[in-house]
Amino acid sequence: MPQVNPQILVWAREAAGLGIDEAARALQLGGARQRGPEVLGEYEQGTKAPSRPLLLKMAKVYRRSLLTFYLQQPPVKSERGEDFRTLPGDRGYESAPKLDALVRDVFVRQRLVRSILEDVEEAEPLNFVGSITLAQPVDFAAKLICKRLSFDLNEFRRKKTVEEAFSYIRELTEKLGVFVLLIGNLGTHHTALGTDVFRGFALAEKVAPFIVVNDQDAKVAWSFTLLHELAHIWLGRTGLSGADFEQKIEQFCNDIASEILLPEAELDELRQLGGDRQEVISVISAFASRRKVSRALVVYRLLKRRQIDRKQWLDLTEEFRRSWEAERARKKEQAADAAGGPNYYVVKRHRVGNALVEFTRRAIAEGFVTPTKAGRILGVRPTNVQALVEVT
Template structure:
């Protein structure tokens, strides 16, 4: 059996965002004579060789293929597009490794889906990917995307809730051949990634492009993020979106997504002035009637110079505090409530009907194993059949 380079063990753990103590606990190492941390240190220092069962466990915990542990040295980090090089604003977050693990996982899922489409002769390159440039006026680009998407803002607003509005937009996007996932963690609430880390990202591939929306964000913001990432795909720019709205690409995507959800002509109907609470009330009412977030409305006011940057920062901070308080309240209510939604229905909603349907067909036609299907859908192989059959 090939020897395992201990440097690989250190690299894999750190790349997964795990400290040595946390990793040792998760791997259930240690016993009466030696602590878990000491046991893991022995493996990472090369004084003890890991067994194959332990490597299998490490592969699962560190989210790496088993073969990775038999490489002669840690692989070089791959390029993932302009906006994947650093976190938004160049800030150094402790969650960077978790975000990297999430992006890597979605890349693998996208490649598996692309392979299925190629095997079934359904891999038709999407001609709108990379069809616009940053030189194009935002309003014109918004019109082009709306027409190709068959997006009707009036229909979007007629939905009973912001969730239904998002589902309407998501269905149109998936009909184009773009897969839309709701993901905000690595499988558990302990690995949740805040919107300070990312709001969404896009894999702008010609075949099977993917959009990921961070479901840790307010639901009213999901539609904007989806459209923002869709613009990334129209630009042909794989990238990560977050808080740095001043980047040229981010501004361009924001402007187009804003115009689609809230046409410029409508902004003339909003007058802000008076006391702070009056401004907040006016924005809240305006946003609610249009199924968009208050932060989006504030952004448009800033772009139109109806409020200054100081006001914008104050308003967005207030809207953030308000949302966090409401979210905490809902979590308490959910904890007190008996039962909850079916796991498979929730999971299907998060991965999207398009991804489930492609996987279902591939299983039926024998193109994928349950193991690969589980990787695509983000569930255990034993849960695949129940998921693809969920209503």
Template sequence: MPSVNPDILRWARETAGLSAEDAAAKLDLKDARGVTGAERLAALEAGEREPSRPLLVRMAKHYRRPLLAFYMAAPPTQAERGEDFRTLPPEHSIAQDALVDALIRDVRARQQIVREALEEEDAAIRLPFVGSMTMRQGANAVLASIVETLNLDLERYRRGTNRQPGGFAYLRHQAEQAGIYVLLIGNLGSHHTSLDVETFRGFALADEVAPFVVVNDQDAQTAWAFTLLHEL
């Protein structure tokens, strides 16, 4: 088994938004013989000690990285997040940002699976509306394009539903009929990883075959339709 590059350990922890103290607590690195758990972790990240296999498994879980990532020769280049329109306060949570990055990685993987499945079944259709508009064309032109592409009926949208108000269910259905995958996701699998709506309300991953839109379901249901329209 190849050895672990200590730079990878530090990169994985920092990109998970964890301080050495917080990471040591999550990894169950306890104080021993006058050495704190954070100091034990620092020794691992400095290459003074080699992490055990069980510890690497715990790191993979809490840092939200595949186990194989710890055997890379060097930390990978930070993936591009794309155009980020968020306005965040200076004191916003780095840990929450790390959760958003983990969610984007997860949805990108789903998108790739869907695209490959469509291509293998010869069902991949290039969607002409993806990337067809620019900000220079203005809001009215973009709105007209959305209405035409999704074949929206304003009265049906306004009626909405009791369970998903604001016409979200109708808007989602029309988007999916047009070939857009719409996901409601507000955490990474448990309530411990809930994504704050001030950090993330929604994002879009453009693709000419399998475009995805994600809406944070931790937000008020009345806001879902607004976020979906914004990402469209």
């Protein structure tokens, strides 16, 4: 068996964001004679060689492939693409290892999909990727994207729920050849990545581009994030997006998504916005609800039009955030009290998206992918692949 470089063990643990005590617990090391951290320390110092079963367990806990542990040296940190986020202080950076793991996973999925498309000779470059620049007017870019999507704003608003409205845009996006995933954690609620860490991620490849929408965000915000990331695809700019809009590219993508979902002319309805704070909140809430958009989007547009100042914008945005968090907590309690729950495979298919599930189903049927690789593409165990691709 090849020797394992102890530096790899230290690097893999630290890259996973785990301290030695936490990792030892997760690996179930230690016993009556020796504490877990001491045992793990011996492996990391090279005084004790890890067995293959332990390496398999490390691969799972540290979210790495087994082959990684046989590298001669720790690899150079992989790129996330550009980082378009603006985070106050160190907020969110404590989640960097989890975010790195999520982005790395998306890159792997994209490469597997692209490889299969190349094998079946269907790797046609998408000409809209990288087809616009920041120098072009927002309204022009918005119209260009809408036309290519065949997006109908009235159809979007006719949907009964914000989830159905999002599904409408997602389906149009996936028809273009862009895979859209809903991901906000690494498989468990303990690894959740809040919107203070990231809202979306765009992998702007010419073949099989991917978009990730953070499903920890309010559902009413998903459509906006999807269109924001789609604007990144049109710009050909791979990277992470956050909640702020200090960077020029983030403003540009925000403005495109805003113009698509809430055309400038409609804001004239709020030109006489006034009254006390509660009345303003009530008017904005009703306005946003009718249009299947978030209240945060409405006040962002009002700020851009200078109908409210930055102080009012910050106050209203914080109020809407608190309101959403209270509603989310209430629904979580109701769900905990309810018997049973939604089918695992139905939920998973929704998170992965019909396009990726159907792509994988076809690749399996035609013999172009093994269950192991199919599981990696879909983010499930190989034994769960067949059930997932068969669910409707």
